[in-house]
Amino acid sequence: MYLNELFSMKNCVFSIEVFPPKKNVASLNTLYPKLKELAALSPDFISVTYGAGGNVADDSTCQIAAYIKRELGIESLAHLTCVNSEKEQIQDTLQQLRQNGIENVLALRGDINPNLPRKTDYRYASELASVVHESGFNVVGACYPEGHVESDSLRQDVENLHYKIEAGVTHLITQLFFDNGVFYRFLNLARKAGVSVPIEAGVMPIVSKTQVERTVALSSASLPSEFTKMISKYDHDEQGLFDAGIDYAIRQIRDLIEGGTDGIHLYAMNRPMVARKVYEGIKDLL
Ligand code: FAD
16 A cells, blocks of 8 residues: 555554664564564554665665565555665665565665765665656655754755655655654745645654663754753653653654644654553544
């Protein structure tokens, strides 16, 4: 099923993102039970990242996306980046995805890794999106409520979304954010600029100190005072931070759904328990 069909069927689309475990088959087998737990939450689709952090990817994205679709009966969205790939490699990957019954691809440029020579067959995600679309897939794209780091301004970044849409992107998923005001401002700007495709809001529950140190510190997302107070308050209280982080994500998502968002994309970091707790707090609105 093409994912764009979901938006006319659902009040709010609910999706979950997972990432391939680090290398080897054994670790893939540790992911599968987690995927089963995530599937029990009946997400509309599960997306699978590809070579995140600028690393060269292998075929695990395709394997996992195929497992989700074939074994769990949940629609899957395979991420695909072009920053480290030549045309031939992209064609090979698309063929592999097609052979595995995958119909939806999130076309991304990918993060530039300063330690890898950048491939130049595709400069922007829109150039990849065009090829993916012409190959018969439904194409999804990324967007940034606070503007992409390389963009001069949020306005320019929003204008650049038109390239993706002209290339065939049927819906967008946002980068994570912690301040809903930032999302509403972006949405307003995007709609005024004529970006009319559905936009899913990306939310990541922050439930541990490691996540605060890694994800929050590295993300360029602005942090509302309520969020920073929560982090300080539970600096030495692991369980307290877990509970407060879940509660924050639930309140953030409930506000987004009540505010009319097209969809929620949950960055659940391969933690079914976190996804389940958040889901329990929002399921009455989905
Ligand atoms: P682009 O759309 O190409 O944008 C990159 C920059 O170029 C932006 O500043 C944009 O404004 C500008 N731009 C775009 N088109 C033009 C144009 N025609 N002319 C001039 N400027 C232009 N990374 C991974 O490695 N693997 C993943 O699985 C992954 N999943 C992600 C999922 C989501 C939902 C999001 C939001 C991001 C994800 N990323 C992933 C990160 C992403 O690859 C990086 O943020 C990357 O730096 C930009 O990718 P993009 O597809 O948005 O690029």
